[in-house]
Amino acid sequence: MSLKMRKNHSPDPPVPCALTECMSIIAGAWAPNVVWSLRSGPRRFNELREDIPPVSAKVLSTRLKELEERGVLKRRVKRTSPPSVEYELTELGQDLIPALDAIVQVGFKLKIARGEWPADEPIPSHARVERP
């Protein structure tokens, strides 16, 4: 494909590489946390809000919808009373876990480098988010 300089910002696929492709899924302030929070099983809307304290309902809702459209998770309505909704990772969602885990590992290296994590403490593998 001829990738010529376009005068203006691309109406066409912008750098259609695998990296950008996947990054666009886990971009944004909360999407990675949502996926990460779901890695150990289904969670409900308000559970996710508690997992990721500062997220607003609007944004969480938006992210969830987007992640569902992208095939990362599934929304499941349980017709109980009161009705409850569960979100669960799809296979694609599961595929993201190793990538996120790799990112978390780097995050811990950063904390150690800044002395925010005791260096003698082992780096937790498959570390949890701060879910109390």
Next chain:
Amino acid sequence: MSLKMRKNHSPDPPVPCALTECMSIIAGAWAPNVVWSLRSGPRRFNELREDIPPVSAKVLSTRLKELEERGVLKRRVKRTSPPSVEYELTELGQDLIPALDAIVQVGFKLKIARGEWPADEPIPSHARVERP
């Protein structure tokens, strides 16, 4: 500055977990591509612009400065004529490569799932960006 209008957006630490920590480094449209482009050695400013076609000079410049401040890469000025500037990953920058590679792997899975990459073709390990 200390007395911000407290009506909106949180003045408090936003989920200081390892995941968010590292994500903030590789967030944005181009930061991951920059790191990825540097993984096989130093690159110059305009080389990076060619590696990542749609990025503007302003944004690239901003990202590079930010990544340098964060300790991800080093800026090295060669006093030739005309002077040239090289950017190179630090150790921290290198640490990011496995994470980005994991992301790229997912990216290829996505492409395959959509039939944009021949399924019989092997998934390139440590795949390159489209650097011709």
Next chain:
DNA sequence: CGGCATCCCAAGCGATACTG
């Protein structure tokens, strides 16, 4: 409980022009 509607703000990015 699980959202959506509304309003607003700030960051990120692109385009163009200009500089040392």
Next chain:
DNA sequence: CAGTATCGCTTGGGATGCCG
């Protein structure tokens, strides 16, 4: 070559309130 300056747009996100 390697940027900076300026501008304006688009997007993401927060706060609050309402609703089935």
